[in-house]
Amino acid sequence: MFGNLFGTKEAVKNLVDKDNGLLVTAGTAFSNLYYSDQEKANDSKGIRDWGTEQLKALHPFRVTQRILAFGALFLWLATGLNIIIMIWIDHPRLEKMMEFGFSDFVWWPTALVFGLYFAGGAINSLKGGK
Numbered sequence: 001m002f003g004n005l006f007g008t009k010e011a012v013k014n015l016v017d018k019d020n021g022l023l024v025t026a027g028t029a030f031s032n033l034y035y036s037d038q039e040k041a042n043d044s045k046g047i048r049d050w051g052t053e054q055l056k057a058l059h060p061f062r063v064t065q066r067i068l069a070f071g072a073l074f075l076w077l078a079t080g081l082n083i084i085i086m087i088w089i090d091h092p093r094l095e096k097m098m099e100f101g102f103s104d105f106v107w108w109p110t111a112l113v114f115g116l117y118f119a120g121g122a123i124n125s126l127k128g129g130k
Contacts, residue, residue, distance in 0.1 A: 072109055079097070079100065
């Protein structure tokens with residue numbers, strides 16, 4: 001019956017063969033569409049490993065960021081301490097030191113470095129990162 005419908009016995013065998021038939025091949029393809037928990041775990045592990053490799057590649061830049069952050073911190077602290085001392089001793093050049101503290105030379109680099117350095121951790125915490 002199937003031979004007459006599909007033409008030859010060879011065509012029927014290609015369709016319904018239990019090992020290599022087209023129906024078996026199609027069934028295998030459809031069963032592979034299921035995404036198991038084990039496959040999800042393996043994919044997650046692969047993504048974590050890739051992320052770790054990317055962080056290792058960025059390590060020299062993190063060191064540079066810390067050097068810049070500590071440089072800006074030192075400049076900001078030194079300026080702040082000088083202003084506090086000048087206020088305490090009522091120094092006549094206090095206005096000049098305040099002007100320097102709020103100048104573009106001190107204010108913008110310090111604000112940008114602190115903003116970028118600390119915002120990364122704060123944004124990650126707000127997003128629920130670990």
